[in-house]
Amino acid sequence: MCASFIVAAHIEQNLSIRKTAAIFSVSKSSVQKLVKQQKIEGNLEPKPRGKPRYSHLNNSTASLREIVAAHPDATLLELCELFGQNTGNWVGRTAMCNALQKLGLNRQKNSEK
Incomplete structure (x- = not known):
């Protein structure tokens, strides 16, 4: 009802x-x-389900771009460590991968023949 x-x-x-x-x-x-x-x-709208997801990477796009520019060949794990050392906020590989995709920073290596 x-x-x-x-x-x-x-x-x-x-x-x-x-x-x-x-x-x-x-x-x-x-x-x-x-x-x-x-x-x-004042309303009867359904409440959002689950907990809100927060990532330290949301508000630090500039520092993330700087890290990737300074270390273009770094792996996801290395980028996580560098981000943690620079900001003091540690993130996982999945969060780092998602943030890089949102910023349009491609992590695939370019193979030259």
Whole structure:
């Protein structure tokens, strides 16, 4: 059932939380959570799932470009170590690879014949 109908029934028709839950066949705690969310946030939009992901590489594109320019043949592990030494923030290979891809810095070696 739509959350807005549940909250509207509770507030506009002045129904108790238990009676509202029984009418819509949901749990009492669900009605309580919806009413609380409507009062506090002013909306009934679903909350984002999971924890927000944070990377030290998000705000340091300039230093990352400098490291890659200074060490063009460095591996991902070496770039992680250099980034950690320069900034004090240690990141993993996957995070480094994703950051390089976002910046458009290709890590493939150019083979000359």
